[in-house]
Amino acid sequence: MLTRFARKIGRLFVIKTKFEAFAIIYALALGATERAMVYLQHYPGWPGKLLALCCTGAVFMGGAKIIDAIDLRAQLGYDD
Structure with missing residues (x-):
């Protein structure tokens, strides 16, 4: 029972389509550019x-x- 539930939860973290991949890459890019702006201000x-x-x-x-x-x-x- 627990393994079936764990498998269902684990499937939420699998990137299956290119649309999901591009959405994750977009979110990573937003975070990276925000961090880059902080670096430019501090250094x-x-x-x-x-x-x-x-x-x-x-x-x-x-x-x-x-x-x-x-x-x-x-x-x-x-x-x-």
């Missing part, structure tokens, strides 16, 4: 710009991996 000059670039670059790399994983799951035929 003026090139350190702040470097940290801001790292924030936004991480979203690009993570988003690419998320989309690749969605394509791989579709290619392998997972039906979650």
